[in-house]
Amino acid sequence: MAKVQLYDTTLRDGAQQEGVSFSVSDKLKITKKLDELGIQFIEGGWPGANPKDTEFFIKAQNLNLQHSVLVAFGSTKHPDSKVGKDASLQALVEAKTKVVTIVGKSWDLHVTQVLEISLENNLRLITESIAFLKSKGLTVFFDAEHFFDGYKANPGYAIKTVEAAANAGADCVVLCDTNGGALPSEIVAAIDAVKKAVAVPLGIHVHNDGELAVANSLTAVQCGVIQVQGTINGYGERCGNANLCSIIPALKLKMGMDCITEKQLAKLTEVSRYIAELANLAPSSNLPYVGTSAFTHKAGLHVSGLLKREESYQHINPELVGNRPKVVVSELSGKSNIIYKAKELGIALPPKGEEARQVLEQIKLMESRGFQYEDADASFELLLHRAQPEYKPLFELIDFMVVVERHRRPSREDESELLSEATVKVKVGDRIIHTAAEGNGPVNALDRALRKALLEFYPDLTVVELVDYKVRILEESAGTGSQVRVLIESSDRLMQWRTVGSSTNIIEASWLALADSMEYWLIKRNKTGNAT
Numbered sequence: 001m002a003k004v005q006l007y008d009t010t011l012r013d014g015a016q017q018e019g020v021s022f023s024v025s026d027k028l029k030i031t032k033k034l035d036e037l038g039i040q041f042i043e044g045g046w047p048g049a050n051p052k053d054t055e056f057f058i059k060a061q062n063l064n065l066q067h068s069v070l071v072a073f074g075s076t077k078h079p080d081s082k083v084g085k086d087a088s089l090q091a092l093v094e095a096k097t098k099v100v101t102i103v104g105k106s107w108d109l110h111v112t113q114v115l116e117i118s119l120e121n122n123l124r125l126i127t128e129s130i131a132f133l134k135s136k137g138l139t140v141f142f143d144a145e146h147f148f149d150g151y152k153a154n155p156g157y158a159i160k161t162v163e164a165a166a167n168a169g170a171d172c173v174v175l176c177d178t179n180g181g182a183l184p185s186e187i188v189a190a191i192d193a194v195k196k197a198v199a200v201p202l203g204i205h206v207h208n209d210g211e212l213a214v215a216n217s218l219t220a221v222q223c224g225v226i227q228v229q230g231t232i233n234g235y236g237e238r239c240g241n242a243n244l245c246s247i248i249p250a251l252k253l254k255m256g257m258d259c260i261t262e263k264q265l266a267k268l269t270e271v272s273r274y275i276a277e278l279a280n281l282a283p284s285s286n287l288p289y290v291g292t293s294a295f296t297h298k299a300g301l302h303v304s305g306l307l308k309r310e311e312s313y314q315h316i317n318p319e320l321v322g323n324r325p326k327v328v329v330s331e332l333s334g335k336s337n338i339i340y341k342a343k344e345l346g347i348a349l350p351p352k353g354e355e356a357r358q359v360l361e362q363i364k365l366m367e368s369r370g371f372q373y374e375d376a377d378a379s380f381e382l383l384l385h386r387a388q389p390e391y392k393p394l395f396e397l398i399d400f401m402v403v404v405e406r407h408r409r410p411s412r413e414d415e416s417e418l419l420s421e422a423t424v425k426v427k428v429g430d431r432i433i434h435t436a437a438e439g440n441g442p443v444n445a446l447d448r449a450l451r452k453a454l455l456e457f458y459p460d461l462t463v464v465e466l467v468d469y470k471v472r473i474l475e476e477s478a479g480t481g482s483q484v485r486v487l488i489e490s491s492d493r494l495m496q497w498r499t500v501g502s503s504t505n506i507i508e509a510s511w512l513a514l515a516d517s518m519e520y521w522l523i524k525r526n527k528t529g530n531a532t
Contacts, residue, residue: 003257003258004228006039007141008041008231009043009073009230009241011056012043014231016236027044028063030275031068033275038067038259041068041227042065042071043101044071045072046072046073046074047092048074048092057095057096069099092133100140102141105146106176123161129168130165143176146178147175148190159193163197172200172202173200176205180213181209183210184216184219191220203226203229204216204242207237207242222255231244233290234246235279245287249321265322266321269289269321272287294323295325339356341384342356359384375487378499378517379498379513394428394522395515398432399424400422401423402445402446403420403421404420404421404442420441420444422449424449426450426453428453443507446507454518461518464491464517466488466489467490468487469489470486471506482504483503486500487513488500488510499516
């Protein structure tokens with residue numbers, strides 16, 4: 001099995017994504033997590049560029065990494081400084097890593113118009129900087145910045161920069177598509193030209209501005225590069241970097257590349273979500289391999305095939321990357337979706353599938369009325385329970401009334417307050433309970449009135465609380481008479497669940513979601529002895 005090196009730059013390039021700011025503690029935690037994943041090289045940042053990165057490299061010396069090597073990043077020396085006294089190079093040495101990466105210009109436009117030096121002077125910067133770092137006993141990777149744009153503009157000079165790095169002793173020259181606009185065919189042509197000019201090992205560093213970062217990285221590996229750089233979840237400036245969470249399984253499972261072990265690969269989804277949490281970003285559900293939707297099936301035909309052969313609608317076994325399949329139900333579902341979900345929930349359905357068919361028809365009817373069960377698994381599970389012949393509701397709504405009044409404050413003629421009061425009539429067994437409660441708004445009043453009615457029979461309901469409440473207007477053209485969907489998330493501090501209601505009356509939609517929330521928890525408690 002061919003080998004390829006994985007180089008992670010989440011802590012530097014990934015941290016350049018808008019809205020991301022890792023603390024020193026975050027960076028240390030991420031480093032340990034990447035080590036568990038088996039990443040060969042972890043770029044920790046740019047020592048000397050800011051106090052945080054400098055502190056990180058000091059504290060990182062105490063990390064006991066098992067699989068990874070920490071890398072310090074910097075640039076070629078300043079044109080006006082002497083190599084032995086250059087601040088950037090000195091900071092790299094003082095970081096005390098065994099491996100360093102330095103970035104240098106390979107596009108003539110950047111040399112003459114951004115760096116504002118001659119082409120020959122730039123080659124001298126590359127040569128002297130690498131030779132100095134090698135003299136300190138360091139392994140040196142050279143990032144040829146903007147290489148593919150440089151190759152298109154002036155191929156002879158772009159290759160000269162690679163030759164200069166190789167002749168100075170660079171252990172790997174990394175070809176960078178810094179602007180992220182190269183096509184796979186351009187990657188192939190440039191790498192082929194470089195391989196004819198130098199024998200130094202090559203790497204690839206690609207940005208995703210053209211939505212081709214992963215494809216270009218894999219293409220480069222097929223062309224013979226031995227090091228792939230990227231970030232977890234594709235974090236990075238603008239449109240991001242090449243996503244290692246897609247590259248790693250593609251290398252391992254599809255291209256037969258020896259990059260990490262099978263056991264490490266099974267941690268990929270965990271690592272993706274762990275780093276998203278530290279980045280304070282919601283994990284993208286649509287990420288390949290590691291996203292929650294990566295192996296989600298909705299169409300009935302797909303689920304039918306999945307039940308017969310899992311590989312029929314999945315390009316890999318999700319467990320290989322630590323993920324799992326998921327089936328959702330909707331008006332697009334078939335009977336197979338219902339059977340799959342029922343089995344997943346531990347609810348027995350007769351083999352002939354009559355109950356499953358009834359539930360499917362109910363879902364289609366309810367979704368035509370504005371309900372949606374993809375994000376309301378608790379309401380869906382209640383449909384399954386209600387389809388059972390032995391089902392008996394734990395409570396039934398007889399009727400409710402909500403009053404919202406506006407009162408002028410006695411002490412201030414120019415101020416007023418709103419008062420919401422809900423009255424509910426609920427049947428539990430043979431008893432009918434009639435209660436009322438005030439609340440901070442009509443939904444809160446309904447919630448309190450329902451609880452007040454049920455607590456006599458189910459005192460444990462006190463642990464259930466509403467943690468999120470969302471309203472979506474479904475038919476904007478109807479104005480204030482529009483159909484609305486209410487999604488409620490509830491919690492008992494041990495688990496969370498979502499329920500849905502829909503109506504042209506927002507109060508009724510809220511009531512339906514609230515009632516489902518209470519009944520779901522009570523059914524769970526009755527089945528297990530507690531709500532978990």
